[in-house]
Amino acid sequence: MEATTQKIELSVTVNGTRYERAIEPRMLLSDFLRHEIELTGTHVGCEHGVCGACSVLMDGEPVRSCLMFAVQTQGHEITTVEGLGAVDALSPVQQAFHEAHGLQCGFCTPGILTTVTAFLETNPNPSEEEVREAISGNLCRCTGYQHIVDAVLLAAKKKQAS
């Protein structure tokens, strides 16, 4: 077996910053984000596209970064959890998760925050059932989802008020 050494030039915008790297074509987007450009907020829970922890936004749409190769993002815009807000400037969704205790260990949280941020763009006033459907592709082992659902409903309210 030959080592895969051929590298491809990638240019991608992440959270508004353009990154240019020479990478192996087999490198997963999740590994690129976490280990090449050291945005470790995106978490990897299963590496087979089920748990949703690694969800990021590509041109505003949620994608599973463990199911994509980094080279597929050539020329696209990626948003990770680091791009949603900062410790002293939480986004409305992040703030709502804080107030409603929508996280415990925090590992699945980045994928849920990105998913929910995109969801509320398309459905700013969802019902509880719609919220449950929207996050049904994100697994959480700590919360039983109730406070997450509460947080999403609260975030919708906050966004509408602002």
Next chain:
Amino acid sequence: MDKRLIGKRVVRNEDPRLLTGQAQYVDDVNLPNMAHAAMFRSEYAHARIRSIDVSKARAYPGVIAVYTAEDMGADCYPGPPLVSPPPTVKDVIFNSRRQVPLVKDKIRHAGEIIAVVIAETRYIAEDGLDLIEIEYEPLPVVADIEKALEPDSPLVHDDLDSNLAAHLVQKKGDYEAARASADAIIQRRFTIERGTAAAMENRGIVAQWDAKSEALTVWDTTQAPIPIRNGLAARLGLSESKVRVIAPFIGGGFGPKIMMFYSEEMLVPWLAIKLNRPVKWIEDRRENFYATTQERGQVHEVEMAFTRDGKILGIKDDFIHDTGAYDPYGLTTPLNTQSHVMGGYDIPNFTSEFRVAFTNKTIVTPMRGAGRPHGIYVIERMMDIAAKELGIDRVEIRRRNLIKPDAFPYEHGIIDQAFAPLIFDSGNYEAVLNETLKAVGYEKFIKEEQPRYRAEGRRVGIGVLPFIETTGVGPYEGARVTVEASGKIAVATGVGTQGQGHFTSFAQVVAEQLGVDVTDVRITTGDSAHFNWGTGTFASRGAVVAGNAMHAAATMVRKKILKLASKVLNAPEEELELEDGMVRVADIPQSSISLSDLAALANPLRGAVEPGTEPGLEATAYYGPQYGPTAFGVHAMIAEIDAETMMIKILRYVVTEDCGTILNPLILEGQIHGGVALGLGNAYYEKLHFDENAQLLNASFMDYLLVGSTEMPRIEVHHLETRSPLNELGTKGVGEAGAIPVPALFAQTMEDALYDYNLEIRETPLNPNRLFGIARKEKTA
């Protein structure tokens, strides 16, 4: 102003970092020159290794090294026993067999590590795995826990006469005499199968060796950083002060992250020293299914003796517990089962005998619930069956047997998982039951709503049942509380944290004593450089054991503050108030000093101090209970089932919990919600399917179903507070509570919903297929 912070619904201090991707988990540690390890794991569950050829892997570009057991030489020996067998029980048998870093000759479960590849990247390390060639001699497999103990079974450990890992009998009263005087004897058999904890974060270890200062730093996804540090130091021949173990943010623990030592925990630090390079190993999800410990496999043969009016005279429970290929965690899980098989009932006569079996499966160690759900499943299923056979309402038969409020402390005369006497410290069990019945509207449902549903052809059932949880066991935890020169409070403790909100609930305990904001208390958990005494986060003990150590340390610091402030302000201590980070003389607000200024005065840079003075406003305290407090709760569920598809819809889910003093209701509710979600998984979704070769057939999240947001009902949580008399705060643990009664409750509710099927459920987990199978059989029988 209300100065109480304990019991307040405070949002969490740790959230902002977690919400913005700034919190550090083990896999976020990236070090210069770091190498990456990948494990070659056995495909077979039971096999002899004939030969290992790693030459091609070693030659692969980018591979730094490959190690086998032979390469590791004398350093490849088993991990330490985590819990030794109970010394206080007569005639106990315990055969301790522990896992090794790398397997040399015989594989005992699929997923055991045969070789490790270290490479410049994880991708290359995994390429290297494909180049390793192993010749196996497959052996007959021990897959079934009952067959494991038959005389002709193949042996998991060839040096033993059988697969018996342990045998233990505990008794209270005289069951045989009780049986002789009983009006009714009920016998049943129950089977409980395996699941996995499935924390969202897999395990991981990063180890860094500094050869010049002979210091090792390890980042580990462990619930017990201090014991890992001590064990590593002993194993590697280093001073404990030269080994630092950090359990940073951990993405869920639920028990399996306290297995000491995992093979990888012995291996990765050893590699870092050997190679003199930082080494990272991160488990993937498939490895997690094979190599991270699991729980729940037991078979029970139970007999109960009743009077005709439903009073329990005694219980006799014989069970087999599956420990998997090794038993590093001792008897914690089966002892917990034994402690819970009497539930919250007044049972005068009890005999329980368990045998622990080695099998060719992944190691079993405690997982959220830790043997308790098994005990509760058995007793509560038996209570349902007794209610039917004796013609007594299922709530009424429970009410007649619950331990009465004046019976506490209630001594069982057996030992618990910590080898301490099983004593229930306090409680008001019937009040919790009544609260739940009221909240769920039990009477109205039975009398009005259920008949209406049934008339409409809908199968809607209700379930209600109680459970106990022994919590907060020893030996001890500690905490150090310091008023820093900034006036902020620094707190350190040895327990690790995996999402329980320690940075907030512990901060509330300290802030209340010291009159500061909760956000001004900065907690450090799980870093041996900050606090190096402790045992770990397990057994629902954080709020009890570490919480009370915090409280004690904060109380000591408060005394120091008052003593010094009294001198500075020239006022008696009893006239001083601590508020808003200041010490004030009551009624003279202008006479005050800030904690910041006091901290500076307590640590002068020049001048003389009185003899015996300790510098700073700091104290360290420890708390170790003689035995742990026991929490109590009642869950109720109303669910509809479609008998064609056996798909369920949970219409109501009510929890009433009495875990003593509540530190933070927001965090408490979160713990309960999560516990119930795992419990529902254990009841109807999650089962590890092993075939007859002990091969796991559903080792992915596509095939092993975790409960999702659309399956979870909304949970209504009610609280009663019966303070524990065992500790200053009055707390009892709650971390595992949510999960404990759910499989039993689910079974009761399904039997009630499928009322026309004459169904008796005696196994868990179920799933729609399995329930359909049982229901059909029972109906045509």
